[in-house]
Amino acid sequence: MSPLLHLCEPATWRAALAAGALRPPSLAGTGFVHLSHPEQVHLPAARLFPGRRDLVLLVVDPARLADPVREEPGVPGDPDGLRFPHLFGPLPTAAVVAVVPYRPPAEPVLPRPDDALGRALALSLSLRTRRAAEVRDVPGGVAVLDPRFRCSRDDNRLVLWEPVAAATVAAAATGAGLPHPAATLTWTGADGVAADLAGRGWQVEQVLVMARSATPPLPGRRAEEVDQRAVHALWEAGWRRDLAGEPDLDEVVAQLVGREHRNDAVVAVTDLAVREEGRVVAAGQLRVDGATAAVESVVTEPAARGRGHGDAVLAAALDRAAASGCDLVVLEAAADDWPWHWYARRGFDTVGSTWEVTAPRARLGAVVDQAGGATHDSSR
Structure with a gap:
């Protein structure tokens, strides 16, 4: 139908x-x-x-x-x-x-209800486009830009869904007015273009797209829903650990934390947290867009790992997704890191992948981030 x-x-x-x-x-x-x-x-x-x-x-x-x-x-x-x-x-x-x-004359890509990868990619593209300060057409897709958050690579990059050559990606990323050239390649077979860009000195990362149903629920305790400001300290501490030594660290961290409020302006966002002695030590975010939901920014403080907090956050996210009428929950995880194995054990299947490509950095600290809120570090 x-x-x-x-x-x-x-x-x-x-x-x-x-x-x-x-x-x-x-x-x-x-x-x-x-x-x-x-x-x-x-x-x-x-x-x-x-x-x-x-x-x-x-x-x-x-x-x-x-x-x-x-x-x-x-x-x-x-x-x-x-x-x-x-x-x-x-x-x-x-x-x-x-x-x-809807950006005529470009033909919109309309995923089928049973196309988990297509729905996940649509949510990622649509979120970036709707929250962007500016969207520009480029060969193969669009460039999203937001000068308020120049340190956020996720908010200043190309998002490409039609096949283009590596030279076209490089030229478009350089000419789009981005603070630092970067792109997400989402079409099937983009690995060849990613390899070509790697040969030109670009940083290349494969990102797995994972999906599962919101039901059945995971067993165990649940995290609580919180105001997003309650998790800012956890995010800030995580960014400071990950980016230690970056020039202008205070400004970089302020932008990476400060950008997050914009997501709730375009999709329904629920922030979830686990506390120990009143302090947030683990958190995650669920973004609902119709029947599709995305799990994002799952992180646990290093000293609090091994206590099941990641499970509590994920269980609460799945509960919330089911209550919102979602039949599909998606997430992204780096192919060369361990979190995707953790999600696989909790019912998430890999349905496809994308490629994140970034031009060689002219200087340390030019643009430092490509993920939302905090990296997937939910595990323990």
């Missing part, structure tokens, strides 16, 4: 995440939510949002809708005989399997 689409502004979608369903004005006015088939979406886009390139497409799985969908005529001016799907009820956020940036 082909997906159905709904085009909206990112802020409208964020409000729907908080409410659990999208209820546009048309629902009260005409009794239905306007949807489109993939080949039709350009028509409401041109009529309602002419020239806009900051919108999102909600990819709806019709099988997850409880209310009826009827094919009916559109509005005057639409091609003769064209019929649009109309949903006679609110659009549940749990029926949205992906949220995809």
